[in-house]
Amino acid sequence: MFSVSKSSSLLAHRVAFTRSFAGARDKHTLVLVRHGESTWNLANKFTGWYDCPLSEKGHVEAAEGGRLINDAGIKPNIAFTSLQKRAIRTLWHVLEETNRMWIPTIKSWKINERHYGGLQGLDKQETVDKYGKDQVLTWRRSYDIPPPTVDKTSEHHPSNDERYADVADWPEEFTESLATTLDRVVPYWESEIAPELKSGKTVLIAAHGNSLRALVKHLDGIDESEISNLNIPTGTPLVYELDENLKPIPQAGSFLPLTGRYLGDQDAIRNRIEGVKNQTK
Protein backbone atom coordinates (compact mmCIF):
# COMPACT_ATOMS: atom_id res chain seq x y z
CA MET A 1 0.00 0.00 0.00
CA PHE A 2 1.45 3.33 -0.95
CA SER A 3 0.80 5.18 2.27
CA VAL A 4 2.76 2.60 4.26
CA SER A 5 5.81 2.63 2.02
CA LYS A 6 5.83 6.39 1.77
CA SER A 7 5.55 6.91 5.48
CA SER A 8 8.15 4.25 6.15
CA SER A 9 10.60 5.75 3.70
CA LEU A 10 10.04 9.24 5.03
CA LEU A 11 10.25 7.77 8.50
CA ALA A 12 13.54 6.15 7.50
CA HIS A 13 14.83 9.57 6.44
CA ARG A 14 13.72 11.07 9.72
CA VAL A 15 14.85 8.19 11.92
CA ALA A 16 18.30 8.26 10.36
CA PHE A 17 18.35 11.98 10.93
CA THR A 18 17.17 11.64 14.53
CA ARG A 19 19.72 8.96 15.45
CA SER A 20 22.63 11.23 14.69
CA PHE A 21 21.36 13.68 17.27
CA ALA A 22 20.70 11.11 20.00
CA GLY A 23 22.26 11.83 23.34
CA ALA A 24 20.35 15.03 23.92
CA ARG A 25 21.88 18.21 25.20
CA ASP A 26 20.65 19.72 28.46
CA LYS A 27 18.94 22.57 26.73
CA HIS A 28 16.77 22.58 23.66
CA THR A 29 16.26 25.54 21.39
CA LEU A 30 12.91 26.31 19.82
CA VAL A 31 12.38 29.31 17.54
CA LEU A 32 8.88 30.51 16.75
CA VAL A 33 8.14 33.00 14.00
CA ARG A 34 4.74 34.41 13.24
CA HIS A 35 4.41 35.07 9.51
CA GLY A 36 4.73 38.61 8.22
CA GLU A 37 1.89 40.87 7.13
CA SER A 38 -0.36 39.28 4.49
CA THR A 39 -2.32 40.92 1.70
CA TRP A 40 -5.55 40.24 3.56
CA ASN A 41 -4.17 41.76 6.79
CA LEU A 42 -3.63 44.84 4.61
CA ALA A 43 -7.15 44.59 3.18
CA ASN A 44 -8.49 44.22 6.74
CA LYS A 45 -10.31 40.98 6.03
CA PHE A 46 -10.82 37.97 8.26
CA THR A 47 -8.35 35.47 6.84
CA GLY A 48 -8.27 32.19 8.80
CA TRP A 49 -7.51 29.34 6.40
CA TYR A 50 -7.79 31.52 3.30
CA ASP A 51 -4.46 31.17 1.52
CA CYS A 52 -3.37 34.72 0.76
CA PRO A 53 0.28 35.61 0.19
CA LEU A 54 2.57 37.93 2.16
CA SER A 55 2.34 41.61 1.35
CA GLU A 56 5.49 43.52 0.32
CA LYS A 57 5.99 44.47 3.92
CA GLY A 58 5.45 40.89 5.03
CA HIS A 59 8.33 39.72 2.84
CA VAL A 60 10.59 42.35 4.37
CA GLU A 61 9.54 41.38 7.89
CA ALA A 62 10.19 37.72 7.25
CA ALA A 63 13.64 38.31 5.76
CA GLU A 64 14.54 40.54 8.69
CA GLY A 65 13.38 37.84 11.08
CA GLY A 66 15.67 35.41 9.30
CA ARG A 67 18.62 37.79 9.61
CA LEU A 68 18.01 38.16 13.35
CA ILE A 69 18.03 34.39 13.80
CA ASN A 70 21.21 34.14 11.78
CA ASP A 71 22.90 36.92 13.73
CA ALA A 72 21.99 35.14 16.96
CA GLY A 73 23.96 32.14 15.72
CA ILE A 74 20.95 29.84 15.85
CA LYS A 75 21.10 26.97 13.37
CA PRO A 76 17.77 25.17 12.94
CA ASN A 77 17.97 21.46 12.09
CA ILE A 78 14.30 20.93 11.24
CA ALA A 79 11.38 23.22 10.48
CA PHE A 80 7.62 22.94 10.90
CA THR A 81 5.07 25.09 9.20
CA SER A 82 1.42 25.13 8.15
CA LEU A 83 -0.12 24.48 4.73
CA GLN A 84 -0.60 28.20 4.21
CA LYS A 85 1.69 30.12 1.90
CA ARG A 86 2.13 33.16 4.14
CA ALA A 87 3.77 30.95 6.78
CA ILE A 88 5.63 28.78 4.27
CA ARG A 89 7.01 31.85 2.52
CA THR A 90 8.07 33.30 5.85
CA LEU A 91 9.87 30.07 6.60
CA TRP A 92 11.59 30.14 3.22
CA HIS A 93 12.89 33.65 3.93
CA VAL A 94 14.24 32.48 7.29
CA LEU A 95 15.89 29.40 5.77
CA GLU A 96 17.49 31.51 3.07
CA GLU A 97 18.84 34.08 5.54
CA THR A 98 20.17 31.41 7.90
CA ASN A 99 21.61 29.37 5.02
CA ARG A 100 19.61 26.31 6.08
CA MET A 101 17.49 25.79 2.95
CA TRP A 102 18.36 22.09 2.99
CA ILE A 103 16.83 21.14 6.35
CA PRO A 104 13.73 18.93 6.40
CA THR A 105 10.51 20.93 6.50
CA ILE A 106 7.31 19.33 7.72
CA LYS A 107 4.07 21.02 6.70
CA SER A 108 0.81 20.36 8.51
CA TRP A 109 -2.69 21.82 8.64
CA LYS A 110 -2.48 21.27 12.38
CA ILE A 111 -0.50 24.47 12.81
CA ASN A 112 -2.64 26.47 10.39
CA GLU A 113 -4.18 29.71 11.56
CA ARG A 114 -7.48 29.39 13.42
CA HIS A 115 -10.29 28.90 10.89
CA TYR A 116 -12.62 31.90 10.95
CA GLY A 117 -15.77 30.02 9.95
CA GLY A 118 -18.43 32.16 8.34
CA LEU A 119 -16.39 35.31 8.83
CA GLN A 120 -13.63 34.22 6.46
CA GLY A 121 -13.36 36.63 3.57
CA LEU A 122 -15.48 39.32 5.23
CA ASP A 123 -14.19 42.81 5.77
CA LYS A 124 -13.61 43.44 9.48
CA GLN A 125 -15.23 46.86 9.58
CA GLU A 126 -18.29 45.73 7.61
CA THR A 127 -18.66 42.82 10.00
CA VAL A 128 -18.59 45.22 12.95
CA ASP A 129 -21.18 47.40 11.24
CA LYS A 130 -23.36 44.36 10.68
CA TYR A 131 -23.05 42.50 14.00
CA GLY A 132 -21.89 45.17 16.39
CA LYS A 133 -18.51 45.76 17.96
CA ASP A 134 -19.09 43.59 21.02
CA GLN A 135 -20.16 40.50 19.09
CA VAL A 136 -17.22 40.75 16.76
CA LEU A 137 -14.86 41.28 19.67
CA THR A 138 -16.24 38.12 21.25
CA TRP A 139 -15.67 36.12 18.08
CA ARG A 140 -12.13 37.50 17.73
CA ARG A 141 -10.97 37.38 21.31
CA SER A 142 -13.06 34.85 23.16
CA TYR A 143 -11.10 31.80 24.14
CA ASP A 144 -13.79 29.27 23.27
CA ILE A 145 -16.67 30.98 21.51
CA PRO A 146 -16.19 30.35 17.80
CA PRO A 147 -17.50 32.50 14.93
CA PRO A 148 -20.48 31.21 12.95
CA THR A 149 -19.84 28.02 10.97
CA VAL A 150 -19.48 27.41 7.25
CA ASP A 151 -21.11 24.42 5.61
CA LYS A 152 -19.99 22.29 2.68
CA THR A 153 -21.51 24.65 0.14
CA SER A 154 -18.97 27.28 1.15
CA GLU A 155 -15.63 27.66 -0.66
CA HIS A 156 -14.11 28.09 2.79
CA HIS A 157 -15.16 24.67 4.03
CA PRO A 158 -12.01 22.47 4.24
CA SER A 159 -13.67 19.66 2.27
CA ASN A 160 -13.60 21.96 -0.77
CA ASP A 161 -9.85 22.49 -0.73
CA GLU A 162 -7.85 19.60 -2.18
CA ARG A 163 -5.07 20.02 0.35
CA TYR A 164 -7.48 19.41 3.25
CA ALA A 165 -10.22 17.29 1.68
CA ASP A 166 -8.70 13.92 2.55
CA VAL A 167 -6.74 14.63 5.71
CA ALA A 168 -9.60 14.50 8.21
CA ASP A 169 -13.29 13.77 8.59
CA TRP A 170 -14.58 17.33 8.41
CA PRO A 171 -17.92 18.00 10.09
CA GLU A 172 -20.74 19.40 7.96
CA GLU A 173 -20.52 22.69 9.81
CA PHE A 174 -17.02 23.99 10.49
CA THR A 175 -15.42 26.81 12.50
CA GLU A 176 -12.74 27.21 15.15
CA SER A 177 -12.06 29.05 18.36
CA LEU A 178 -8.67 29.45 20.00
CA ALA A 179 -9.67 26.53 22.24
CA THR A 180 -10.30 24.20 19.34
CA THR A 181 -7.13 25.43 17.63
CA LEU A 182 -5.22 24.45 20.74
CA ASP A 183 -6.90 21.04 20.62
CA ARG A 184 -5.16 20.35 17.33
CA VAL A 185 -1.89 22.20 17.95
CA VAL A 186 -0.90 20.63 21.27
CA PRO A 187 -1.26 16.96 20.27
CA TYR A 188 0.75 17.75 17.13
CA TRP A 189 3.41 19.38 19.29
CA GLU A 190 3.52 16.30 21.52
CA SER A 191 3.67 13.68 18.79
CA GLU A 192 5.72 15.41 16.08
CA ILE A 193 7.65 18.39 17.36
CA ALA A 194 8.61 17.46 20.92
CA PRO A 195 10.48 14.28 19.90
CA GLU A 196 12.65 16.30 17.50
CA LEU A 197 13.59 18.70 20.27
CA LYS A 198 14.28 15.85 22.67
CA SER A 199 16.59 14.24 20.17
CA GLY A 200 18.73 17.37 20.31
CA LYS A 201 17.55 19.24 17.24
CA THR A 202 17.03 22.96 17.11
CA VAL A 203 13.46 23.38 15.89
CA LEU A 204 12.05 26.29 13.90
CA ILE A 205 8.29 26.79 13.64
CA ALA A 206 6.87 29.32 11.18
CA ALA A 207 3.18 29.66 11.88
CA HIS A 208 0.29 31.98 12.71
CA GLY A 209 -0.99 34.24 15.45
CA ASN A 210 -3.43 31.76 16.93
CA SER A 211 -1.50 28.54 16.42
CA LEU A 212 1.47 30.18 18.15
CA ARG A 213 -0.79 31.51 20.91
CA ALA A 214 -1.94 27.92 21.44
CA LEU A 215 1.64 26.73 21.64
CA VAL A 216 2.94 29.37 24.04
CA LYS A 217 -0.15 28.97 26.20
CA HIS A 218 0.80 25.31 26.50
CA LEU A 219 4.51 25.97 27.08
CA ASP A 220 4.10 28.81 29.55
CA GLY A 221 0.87 27.70 31.22
CA ILE A 222 -0.87 30.96 30.32
CA ASP A 223 -4.41 31.44 31.49
CA GLU A 224 -7.36 31.29 29.06
CA SER A 225 -8.36 34.82 29.92
CA GLU A 226 -4.88 36.16 29.27
CA ILE A 227 -3.99 34.29 26.07
CA SER A 228 -6.67 35.80 23.85
CA ASN A 229 -5.22 39.26 24.29
CA LEU A 230 -1.60 38.20 23.96
CA ASN A 231 -0.08 39.59 20.80
CA ILE A 232 2.87 37.99 19.08
CA PRO A 233 4.43 40.51 16.70
CA THR A 234 4.75 39.38 13.10
CA GLY A 235 8.12 38.35 11.70
CA THR A 236 9.77 38.65 15.13
CA PRO A 237 11.67 35.52 16.17
CA LEU A 238 10.66 34.25 19.60
CA VAL A 239 13.28 31.97 21.10
CA TYR A 240 12.58 29.41 23.80
CA GLU A 241 15.19 27.45 25.72
CA LEU A 242 13.63 24.28 27.05
CA ASP A 243 14.96 21.84 29.62
CA GLU A 244 15.10 18.07 29.13
CA ASN A 245 11.39 17.83 29.94
CA LEU A 246 10.68 20.60 27.46
CA LYS A 247 9.77 23.04 30.21
CA PRO A 248 10.85 26.57 29.35
CA ILE A 249 13.92 27.92 31.11
CA PRO A 250 13.43 31.54 32.20
CA GLN A 251 15.51 34.02 30.23
CA ALA A 252 16.55 37.58 30.95
CA GLY A 253 14.81 40.05 28.69
CA SER A 254 11.64 38.07 28.06
CA PHE A 255 8.29 39.88 28.10
CA LEU A 256 5.90 38.27 30.54
CA PRO A 257 3.82 36.19 30.46
CA LEU A 258 6.14 34.56 27.92
CA THR A 259 9.42 32.94 28.95
CA GLY A 260 10.48 33.08 25.33
CA ARG A 261 12.72 35.93 24.30
CA TYR A 262 12.16 38.03 21.20
CA LEU A 263 15.12 38.83 18.95
CA GLY A 264 15.59 42.36 17.71
CA ASP A 265 15.07 45.90 18.93
CA GLN A 266 13.39 45.34 22.28
CA ASP A 267 11.81 48.79 22.54
CA ALA A 268 10.31 48.54 19.08
CA ILE A 269 9.00 45.09 19.92
CA ARG A 270 7.45 46.27 23.16
CA ASN A 271 5.70 49.06 21.26
CA ARG A 272 4.41 46.61 18.69
CA ILE A 273 3.03 44.30 21.39
CA GLU A 274 1.22 47.23 22.96
CA GLY A 275 0.26 48.66 19.59
CA VAL A 276 -1.52 45.59 18.25
CA LYS A 277 -3.85 45.69 21.27
CA ASN A 278 -5.11 49.03 19.99
CA GLN A 279 -6.12 47.58 16.64
CA THR A 280 -9.11 45.80 18.13
CA LYS A 281 -12.05 47.47 16.50
Added chain:
Amino acid sequence: MKFLILLFSILSAVSAFSPSFLGSKLSNGLSNVPSSTCLEMKYTLVLVRHGESTWNDENRFTGWYDCPLSESGLKEAQAGAELLKNEGFTFDVAYTSTLKRAIKTLWIILEENNLMYIPIINTWRLNERHYGALQGLNKQQTVDKHGKEQVLVWRRSYDIPPPALDESSEYYPGNDAMYANVPKDELPKTESLKLTEDRFLVEWNENLVPLIKSGKKVIIAAHGNTLRALVKHLDGISSDEITGLNIPTGVPLVYELDEDMKPIAQDDAIAPLTGKYLGDLEKVRERIGAVAAQTK
Protein backbone atom coordinates in the same frame (compact mmCIF):
# COMPACT_ATOMS: atom_id res chain seq x y z
CA MET B 1 -18.19 -0.25 -21.30
CA LYS B 2 -18.12 -3.38 -19.12
CA PHE B 3 -14.41 -2.85 -18.82
CA LEU B 4 -14.98 0.65 -17.46
CA ILE B 5 -17.53 -0.60 -14.95
CA LEU B 6 -15.10 -3.28 -13.83
CA LEU B 7 -12.32 -0.72 -13.51
CA PHE B 8 -14.50 1.65 -11.51
CA SER B 9 -15.59 -1.07 -9.12
CA ILE B 10 -12.02 -2.25 -8.58
CA LEU B 11 -10.81 1.28 -8.01
CA SER B 12 -13.61 2.20 -5.66
CA ALA B 13 -13.00 -0.99 -3.67
CA VAL B 14 -9.32 -0.16 -3.44
CA SER B 15 -10.02 3.46 -2.51
CA ALA B 16 -12.19 2.26 0.37
CA PHE B 17 -9.05 0.86 1.95
CA SER B 18 -7.01 4.04 1.90
CA PRO B 19 -9.31 6.97 1.34
CA SER B 20 -6.72 9.44 2.46
CA PHE B 21 -4.53 8.95 -0.58
CA LEU B 22 -6.24 7.03 -3.29
CA GLY B 23 -9.63 8.73 -3.26
CA SER B 24 -8.80 12.01 -4.90
CA LYS B 25 -5.61 10.89 -6.62
CA LEU B 26 -7.25 7.99 -8.43
CA SER B 27 -9.67 10.34 -10.06
CA ASN B 28 -6.62 12.21 -11.36
CA GLY B 29 -5.14 8.94 -12.60
CA LEU B 30 -8.39 8.05 -14.30
CA SER B 31 -8.41 11.27 -16.24
CA ASN B 32 -5.19 10.08 -17.89
CA VAL B 33 -6.78 6.85 -19.05
CA PRO B 34 -8.11 6.98 -22.60
CA SER B 35 -11.43 5.26 -22.81
CA SER B 36 -10.22 2.90 -25.49
CA THR B 37 -7.37 1.36 -23.47
CA CYS B 38 -8.91 1.26 -20.02
CA LEU B 39 -6.36 -0.50 -17.84
CA GLU B 40 -3.21 1.42 -18.90
CA MET B 41 -1.95 3.63 -16.14
CA LYS B 42 0.17 6.55 -17.16
CA TYR B 43 2.32 8.55 -14.79
CA THR B 44 3.63 12.03 -15.37
CA LEU B 45 7.06 12.97 -14.07
CA VAL B 46 8.51 16.46 -14.50
CA LEU B 47 12.23 17.20 -14.33
CA VAL B 48 13.85 20.63 -14.14
CA ARG B 49 17.53 21.44 -14.13
CA HIS B 50 18.35 24.50 -12.04
CA GLY B 51 19.47 27.65 -13.79
CA GLU B 52 22.81 29.43 -13.87
CA SER B 53 24.56 29.67 -10.54
CA THR B 54 27.02 32.32 -9.39
CA TRP B 55 29.87 29.87 -9.85
CA ASN B 56 28.78 29.00 -13.41
CA ASP B 57 29.19 32.71 -13.99
CA GLU B 58 32.68 32.60 -12.45
CA ASN B 59 33.60 29.55 -14.48
CA ARG B 60 34.50 27.41 -11.47
CA PHE B 61 33.98 23.72 -10.92
CA THR B 62 31.01 23.64 -8.58
CA GLY B 63 29.94 20.08 -7.77
CA TRP B 64 28.66 20.03 -4.18
CA TYR B 65 29.71 23.61 -3.42
CA ASP B 66 26.50 25.33 -2.33
CA CYS B 67 26.45 28.51 -4.36
CA PRO B 68 23.18 30.35 -5.08
CA LEU B 69 21.49 31.04 -8.41
CA SER B 70 22.72 34.07 -10.30
CA GLU B 71 20.23 36.77 -11.38
CA SER B 72 20.00 34.99 -14.68
CA GLY B 73 19.37 31.66 -12.94
CA LEU B 74 16.48 33.16 -10.99
CA LYS B 75 14.93 34.38 -14.23
CA GLU B 76 15.35 30.95 -15.81
CA ALA B 77 13.55 29.34 -12.89
CA GLN B 78 10.74 31.87 -13.18
CA ALA B 79 10.40 31.19 -16.91
CA GLY B 80 10.25 27.45 -16.27
CA ALA B 81 7.67 28.00 -13.57
CA GLU B 82 5.47 29.97 -15.96
CA LEU B 83 5.71 27.30 -18.65
CA LEU B 84 4.42 24.74 -16.16
CA LYS B 85 1.65 27.05 -15.05
CA ASN B 86 0.53 27.75 -18.61
CA GLU B 87 0.19 24.03 -19.27
CA GLY B 88 -1.82 23.51 -16.10
CA PHE B 89 0.59 21.13 -14.38
CA THR B 90 0.00 20.15 -10.79
CA PHE B 91 2.13 18.14 -8.38
CA ASP B 92 1.65 16.20 -5.16
CA VAL B 93 5.27 15.82 -4.05
CA ALA B 94 8.55 17.54 -4.90
CA TYR B 95 12.03 16.07 -4.78
CA THR B 96 15.22 18.07 -4.80
CA SER B 97 18.82 18.02 -3.62
CA THR B 98 20.35 19.65 -0.54
CA LEU B 99 21.88 22.38 -2.70
CA LYS B 100 20.27 25.80 -2.70
CA ARG B 101 20.44 26.39 -6.44
CA ALA B 102 18.07 23.46 -6.99
CA ILE B 103 15.94 24.20 -3.92
CA LYS B 104 15.47 27.83 -4.95
CA THR B 105 14.49 26.75 -8.46
CA LEU B 106 11.88 24.45 -6.95
CA TRP B 107 10.57 27.14 -4.60
CA ILE B 108 10.08 29.52 -7.50
CA ILE B 109 8.18 26.85 -9.42
CA LEU B 110 5.95 25.95 -6.46
CA GLU B 111 5.20 29.58 -5.69
CA GLU B 112 4.24 30.41 -9.27
CA ASN B 113 2.07 27.29 -9.48
CA ASN B 114 0.35 27.85 -6.12
CA LEU B 115 1.70 24.56 -4.77
CA MET B 116 3.81 25.74 -1.86
CA TYR B 117 1.99 23.40 0.49
CA ILE B 118 3.15 20.12 -1.05
CA PRO B 119 5.80 18.05 0.76
CA ILE B 120 9.38 18.61 -0.39
CA ILE B 121 12.01 15.89 0.08
CA ASN B 122 15.64 17.05 0.10
CA THR B 123 18.17 14.32 -0.53
CA TRP B 124 21.92 14.37 -1.11
CA ARG B 125 21.34 11.58 -3.62
CA LEU B 126 19.98 14.19 -6.02
CA ASN B 127 23.01 16.48 -5.58
CA GLU B 128 25.16 17.41 -8.55
CA ARG B 129 28.08 15.10 -9.26
CA HIS B 130 30.88 15.77 -6.76
CA TYR B 131 33.95 17.27 -8.45
CA GLY B 132 36.52 15.98 -6.00
CA ALA B 133 39.74 17.98 -5.70
CA LEU B 134 38.67 20.17 -8.64
CA GLN B 135 35.84 21.76 -6.65
CA GLY B 136 36.36 25.47 -6.30
CA LEU B 137 39.03 25.65 -8.98
CA ASN B 138 38.69 27.93 -11.94
CA LYS B 139 38.14 25.87 -15.09
CA GLN B 140 40.65 27.74 -17.22
CA GLN B 141 43.34 27.59 -14.54
CA THR B 142 42.74 23.86 -14.24
CA VAL B 143 43.19 23.47 -17.98
CA ASP B 144 46.39 25.51 -17.80
CA LYS B 145 47.66 23.29 -15.03
CA HIS B 146 46.61 19.82 -16.18
CA GLY B 147 46.13 20.28 -19.89
CA LYS B 148 42.98 20.42 -21.94
CA GLU B 149 42.80 16.69 -22.66
CA GLN B 150 43.02 15.63 -19.01
CA VAL B 151 40.38 18.13 -17.93
CA LEU B 152 38.11 17.03 -20.75
CA VAL B 153 38.45 13.45 -19.54
CA TRP B 154 37.51 14.44 -15.99
CA ARG B 155 34.56 16.47 -17.20
CA ARG B 156 33.14 14.22 -19.84
CA SER B 157 34.31 10.69 -19.12
CA TYR B 158 31.54 8.38 -18.00
CA ASP B 159 33.48 6.57 -15.30
CA ILE B 160 36.80 8.34 -14.68
CA PRO B 161 36.40 10.61 -11.66
CA PRO B 162 38.50 13.68 -10.97
CA PRO B 163 41.17 13.34 -8.27
CA ALA B 164 39.72 12.69 -4.83
CA LEU B 165 39.80 15.39 -2.22
CA ASP B 166 41.19 14.91 1.22
CA GLU B 167 39.10 14.63 4.39
CA SER B 168 40.73 17.79 5.65
CA SER B 169 39.40 19.74 2.67
CA GLU B 170 36.67 22.32 3.25
CA TYR B 171 34.82 20.63 0.40
CA TYR B 172 34.77 17.20 2.06
CA PRO B 173 31.07 16.56 2.75
CA GLY B 174 31.90 14.88 6.06
CA ASN B 175 32.81 18.33 7.37
CA ASP B 176 29.43 19.80 6.48
CA ALA B 177 26.41 19.78 8.83
CA MET B 178 24.27 19.28 5.75
CA TYR B 179 25.41 15.66 5.57
CA ALA B 180 25.54 14.88 9.29
CA ASN B 181 22.90 12.18 8.89
CA VAL B 182 24.65 10.42 6.00
CA PRO B 183 26.98 7.54 6.91
CA LYS B 184 30.54 8.68 6.25
CA ASP B 185 31.31 5.74 4.01
CA GLU B 186 28.58 6.86 1.62
CA LEU B 187 29.91 10.39 1.26
CA PRO B 188 31.97 10.93 -1.87
CA LYS B 189 35.43 12.46 -2.09
CA THR B 190 35.00 12.55 -5.85
CA GLU B 191 32.55 11.23 -8.39
CA SER B 192 32.26 10.26 -12.01
CA LEU B 193 28.93 10.35 -13.80
CA LYS B 194 28.73 6.60 -13.21
CA LEU B 195 29.15 6.96 -9.45
CA THR B 196 26.59 9.77 -9.46
CA GLU B 197 24.20 7.49 -11.29
CA ASP B 198 24.77 4.65 -8.83
CA ARG B 199 23.96 6.71 -5.76
CA PHE B 200 21.05 8.49 -7.45
CA LEU B 201 19.43 5.22 -8.54
CA VAL B 202 19.23 4.09 -4.91
CA GLU B 203 16.80 6.95 -4.28
CA TRP B 204 14.99 6.35 -7.57
CA ASN B 205 14.38 2.67 -6.88
CA GLU B 206 13.69 2.84 -3.15
CA ASN B 207 11.58 5.95 -2.92
CA LEU B 208 10.78 7.66 -6.20
CA VAL B 209 9.40 4.69 -8.09
CA PRO B 210 6.95 3.62 -5.33
CA LEU B 211 5.86 7.23 -4.99
CA ILE B 212 5.19 7.60 -8.70
CA LYS B 213 3.45 4.25 -8.92
CA SER B 214 1.14 5.22 -6.09
CA GLY B 215 -0.25 7.90 -8.36
CA LYS B 216 1.56 10.87 -6.83
CA LYS B 217 2.53 13.49 -9.38
CA VAL B 218 6.19 14.18 -8.81
CA ILE B 219 8.43 17.06 -9.81
CA ILE B 220 12.20 16.72 -9.49
CA ALA B 221 14.33 19.86 -9.41
CA ALA B 222 17.96 18.83 -9.69
CA HIS B 223 21.30 19.15 -11.48
CA GLY B 224 22.84 18.42 -14.83
CA ASN B 225 24.48 15.13 -13.89
CA THR B 226 21.74 13.68 -11.71
CA LEU B 227 19.22 14.38 -14.43
CA ARG B 228 21.59 12.82 -16.95
CA ALA B 229 21.67 9.76 -14.70
CA LEU B 230 17.90 9.66 -14.61
CA VAL B 231 17.26 10.07 -18.33
CA LYS B 232 20.01 7.59 -19.13
CA HIS B 233 18.18 5.09 -16.95
CA LEU B 234 14.73 5.91 -18.32
CA ASP B 235 15.69 6.05 -21.99
CA GLY B 236 18.46 3.44 -22.01
CA ILE B 237 21.03 5.91 -23.33
CA SER B 238 24.56 4.55 -23.74
CA SER B 239 27.47 5.63 -21.54
CA ASP B 240 29.17 7.22 -24.53
CA GLU B 241 26.17 9.21 -25.56
CA ILE B 242 25.13 10.42 -22.09
CA THR B 243 28.32 12.32 -21.33
CA GLY B 244 27.70 14.58 -24.31
CA LEU B 245 23.99 15.03 -23.64
CA ASN B 246 22.98 18.49 -22.50
CA ILE B 247 19.84 19.23 -20.57
CA PRO B 248 19.04 22.95 -20.87
CA THR B 249 18.68 24.77 -17.59
CA GLY B 250 15.29 25.89 -16.34
CA VAL B 251 13.31 24.10 -19.07
CA PRO B 252 10.76 21.62 -17.73
CA LEU B 253 11.21 18.14 -19.17
CA VAL B 254 8.07 16.03 -19.03
CA TYR B 255 8.06 12.24 -19.04
CA GLU B 256 5.01 9.99 -19.37
CA LEU B 257 5.77 6.61 -17.83
CA ASP B 258 3.84 3.35 -18.01
CA GLU B 259 3.25 1.08 -15.03
CA ASP B 260 6.71 -0.46 -15.52
CA MET B 261 8.26 3.00 -15.42
CA LYS B 262 9.10 2.77 -19.11
CA PRO B 263 8.71 6.06 -20.97
CA ILE B 264 5.82 6.39 -23.39
CA ALA B 265 6.84 7.96 -26.69
CA GLN B 266 5.69 11.54 -27.20
CA ASP B 267 5.48 13.81 -30.22
CA ASP B 268 8.02 16.62 -30.19
CA ALA B 269 10.48 14.74 -28.02
CA ILE B 270 14.08 15.53 -28.96
CA ALA B 271 16.08 12.31 -29.36
CA PRO B 272 17.63 10.50 -27.60
CA LEU B 273 15.16 11.56 -24.90
CA THR B 274 11.55 10.46 -24.93
CA GLY B 275 10.79 13.23 -22.49
CA LYS B 276 9.29 16.38 -23.94
CA TYR B 277 10.59 19.85 -23.18
CA LEU B 278 8.05 22.61 -22.61
CA GLY B 279 8.26 25.92 -24.40
CA ASP B 280 9.79 27.03 -27.67
CA LEU B 281 11.37 23.87 -29.05
CA GLU B 282 13.49 25.69 -31.61
CA LYS B 283 15.12 27.66 -28.83
CA VAL B 284 15.52 24.49 -26.78
CA ARG B 285 17.24 22.78 -29.69
CA GLU B 286 19.61 25.72 -30.05
CA ARG B 287 20.41 25.65 -26.37
CA ILE B 288 21.12 21.91 -26.42
CA GLY B 289 23.56 22.54 -29.26
CA ALA B 290 25.09 25.62 -27.63
CA VAL B 291 26.01 23.95 -24.36
CA ALA B 292 27.92 21.28 -26.26
CA ALA B 293 30.07 24.04 -27.73
CA GLN B 294 31.06 25.29 -24.27
CA THR B 295 33.37 22.39 -23.58
CA LYS B 296 36.82 23.97 -23.42
